[in-house]
Amino acid sequence: MSKNSQNTSQSLGEFDLIERFFKRSSFSQNQSVILGIGDDCALLEVNPGEVVAASIDTLVSGVHFFADEKPFNIGYKAVMVNVSDLAAMGAQPRWLTLALTLPEVNENWLELFSQGLFQALDETGMSLVGGDTTRGPLSMSLQVQGTVEKDKALKRSGMQVGDALYVSGPLGGAALGLAYRLGKIAFNDENDGKAALLVDQALCLPKARWQFGLILKEYANSCIDISDGLVSDLNHLLKQSNCGAKVNLDDIPYHPAFNYLNFDLNKKWQYALAGGEDYELCFSVSQKNKEKLLNILRKENVKIFQVGEAVSGGMLSFYYKSKAESLKLSGYEHF
Amino acid sequence: MSKNSQNTSQSLGEFDLIERFFKRSSFSQNQSVILGIGDDCALLEVNPGEVVAASIDTLVSGVHFFADEKPFNIGYKAVMVNVSDLAAMGAQPRWLTLALTLPEVNENWLELFSQGLFQALDETGMSLVGGDTTRGPLSMSLQVQGTVEKDKALKRSGMQVGDALYVSGPLGGAALGLAYRLGKIAFNDENDGKAALLVDQALCLPKARWQFGLILKEYANSCIDISDGLVSDLNHLLKQSNCGAKVNLDDIPYHPAFNYLNFDLNKKWQYALAGGEDYELCFSVSQKNKEKLLNILRKENVKIFQVGEAVSGGMLSFYYKSKAESLKLSGYEHF
Structure with missing residues (x-):
């Protein structure tokens, strides 16, 4: 989690973006999330005998999705595409970290994008545990993590x-x-x-x-x-x-x-x-x-x-x- | 790890990029890396009693580094900036996944970038365990993971x-x-x-x-x-x-x-x-x-x-x- 957020001079800093669109109450988070959004790192407890499965993917506007695609769809698909990598390992989806690069702060876009993202997280039982927002051409990288027994992971x-x-x-x-x-x-x-x-x-x-x-x-x-x-x-x-x-x-x-x-x-x-x-x-x-x-x-x-x-x-x-x-x-x- | 690599028609596919610049022999990898580059996910064994600390950051050319910055420096700093988040938790650096977006395949640039990346990984005792390369404006997202005792993590x-x-x-x-x-x-x-x-x-x-x-x-x-x-x-x-x-x-x-x-x-x-x-x-x-x-x-x-x-x-x-x-x-x- 980057921390570029004194929020003194501008209306919507990164911390606000995370707080507003991507932070959920700790109540709704998985018990295994010891520490989620709001610190330098997310802390994730792994079940005894289980290992973490991690995957990262970047989606770039105009390359991986149409620039005018519905933001709900972009958020939903970004998660599902990554969960598919977990599926291929036989892993239980668990945690997502999101790095989002945006040309500007478009609150309507972010609202719909985060709805799609959380829809996919809810369907798969995952928690968003960390994030980073950056100014630049629209793109995003998602790291998903899941757990699977070491000797059963599909290779x-x-x-x-x-x-x-x-x-x-x-x-x-x-x-x-x-x-x-x-x-x-x-x-x-x-x-x-x-x-x-x-x-x-x-x-x-x-x-x-x-x-x-x-x-x-x-x-x-x-x-x-x-x-x-x-x-x-x-x-x-x-x-x-x-x-x-x-x-x-x-x-x-x-x-x-x-x-x-x-x-x-x-x-x-x-x-x-x-x-x-x-x-x-x-x-x-x-x-x-x-x-x-x-x-x-x-x-x-x-x-x-x-x-x-x-x-x-x-x-x-x-x-x-x-x-x-x-x-x-x-x-x-x-x- | 994305898998866009039939490598039939073009000289250098994504799989080649990963193989050539980012894959190390399993011998040089940490014993805890059950499965690293080359499958859908990386599988990471966590020590008993320890938790995973994860952080993700994106660096965009012209925003986070000069467009003409030495690629060695870009690779080195990209890792260190993320390890700094682990340091702030008191976590032992362990694993990196990298999502790299490139406007074109510049082998010289990639060679130097990967040297800087691995220099930082070697200094911090980390393993690169997964990656994704994408065509687009030069940027990268790095997810680092470290481990720390649940009750000692610095908050x-x-x-x-x-x-x-x-x-x-x-x-x-x-x-x-x-x-x-x-x-x-x-x-x-x-x-x-x-x-x-x-x-x-x-x-x-x-x-x-x-x-x-x-x-x-x-x-x-x-x-x-x-x-x-x-x-x-x-x-x-x-x-x-x-x-x-x-x-x-x-x-x-x-x-x-x-x-x-x-x-x-x-x-x-x-x-x-x-x-x-x-x-x-x-x-x-x-x-x-x-x-x-x-x-x-x-x-x-x-x-x-x-x-x-x-x-x-x-x-x-x-x-x-x-x-x-x-x-x-x-x-x-x-x-």
């Missing part, structure tokens, strides 16, 4: 040959949302633009799969969240696990909005497999644990989708209608 | 009436460094510009007082790091402790470079008390613990400077040659 490196390969939900919705925003696609949709609404929600108000991650850590061998598209993220799993994989394109679960588009197969695959920002989980489960996991999920009424299996070698190959298919996908790279 | 709120009030070292050096850079001052200095060199170091390569903080946590009642100037930061202590303070201006320790300037008293006070960025500690100690602390520090050859005492009421008052002095200081506020 990218744990995939074994023979594992079944799954995704936790339909893909391509966020990519369609982005294309719709940019005017690149239109839906054959007579239901009051229901498809447009769905893909906009997928893009702007993603739900991180942390509750599912808490189940998964008991059964899966490896896991990653799908932020850059299935192909890109699955390649990380393969590289770090020294595995290959066969993916059956027939089994990819597509976002329902694809039903309102006349895409050819290649275009559909481009959106669903390389589009990014779905924040579903991609994971592998041993044949031994597969039935146990499916039994639990049936009881919880959670659906997952097997899309392939882990094989030896480092190659990722695709099959469609039982024939090898060489995908041509455009990638996604920040630099 | 801003612990000051008691009657406490002796101290600072850990000379003040005003960084403010002089900034003024010198901006061409606002010149030194009457014939020793090869030694004063200029000293203040430039004070500004660009500050040393956080974390080792001193580890001693202090055993004895002090309250503590804050002096990032915005003594008056501003002391006011935070007073507000959160419901205390007042009397400060004797005769006892302020000044940076040696003041000897090469013809400042009048008011100007000297402005620089030393409101200049900011000294990263010394301001703290209060009970009369009972005062001698114990001084004895320990004599053995360690560490000097501290009593500048006043805590009194009842919320006022901060100043004395010079035993007379009340009403200071007129220009403040410092990011917004």
Whole structure:
């Protein structure tokens, strides 16, 4: 927590910003927060036997979100995108620190932004425990921390040959949302633009799969969240696990909005497999644990989708209608 | 850790940046780092009975450092500024996560920046455990974490009436460094510009007082790091402790470079008390613990400077040659 706040000459100093928009009464904070906003550091008590999982991400206006995006959505998504990293570890979301860079103090913007932020914190049971505001081009960095048992944390490196390969939900919705925003696609949709609404929600108000991650850590061998598209993220799993994989394109679960588009197969695959920002989980489960996991999920009424299996070698190959298919996908790279 | 890295089409993806400049072999990492760079989250084992102290700060080019500042200095200072927050809690520095926003990939800049970063990490015994790089205007957010016993963490709120009030070292050096850079001052200095060199170091390569903080946590009642100037930061202590303070201006320790300037008293006070960025500690100690602390520090050859005492009421008052002095200081506020 920075402390640039004598507040003598100007109407709204940093301390006011934190006090006004980001401080909650200690009553509403988790018992584990020994010391939260208002000191140099936040002090966080960790449960015996549990470790801290930490992740940091920056979102820049015009790069990660539209400059005119609703501030509620920016705040909500900023949290969820980070919680998705915790979900991929099987960690229980716990604490957030926020570094917010603003070109000016816009109280209305801050009010709505903080509402979105706290909505996501409430949904995930997290506490904001520290912050820093800075003048500069609109951007923000969020560090989330969660806890998970040391020997159960889901890693990218744990995939074994023979594992079944799954995704936790339909893909391509966020990519369609982005294309719709940019005017690149239109839906054959007579239901009051229901498809447009769905893909906009997928893009702007993603739900991180942390509750599912808490189940998964008991059964899966490896896991990653799908932020850059299935192909890109699955390649990380393969590289770090020294595995290959066969993916059956027939089994990819597509976002329902694809039903309102006349895409050819290649275009559909481009959106669903390389589009990014779905924040579903991609994971592998041993044949031994597969039935146990499916039994639990049936009881919880959670659906997952097997899309392939882990094989030896480092190659990722695709099959469609039982024939090898060489995908041509455009990638996604920040630099 | 974000994962935007298929690295198929471009020469240097994010993963390469992390791998090349920020990843160290697991051998060189602290044993407590169960999982560091290369997965969705870093996993950090906390010692039994200890808690995590976390702090986040953003530094923006042109706001927090000169756009043409040496990248080594930027990296070094970015860490030290954050470690200073840990020092103020009496926490042992442990882990860093870094979110770096860059307008372009400049390998030379990154090489030097990472050298400065790791120099500071090595000096403070910290490990970089996660990171994120993003394209955008040059800025960075750093989250540091340290550990400290729950009942010994130094807080801003612990000051008691009657406490002796101290600072850990000379003040005003960084403010002089900034003024010198901006061409606002010149030194009457014939020793090869030694004063200029000293203040430039004070500004660009500050040393956080974390080792001193580890001693202090055993004895002090309250503590804050002096990032915005003594008056501003002391006011935070007073507000959160419901205390007042009397400060004797005769006892302020000044940076040696003041000897090469013809400042009048008011100007000297402005620089030393409101200049900011000294990263010394301001703290209060009970009369009972005062001698114990001084004895320990004599053995360690560490000097501290009593500048006043805590009194009842919320006022901060100043004395010079035993007379009340009403200071007129220009403040410092990011917004």
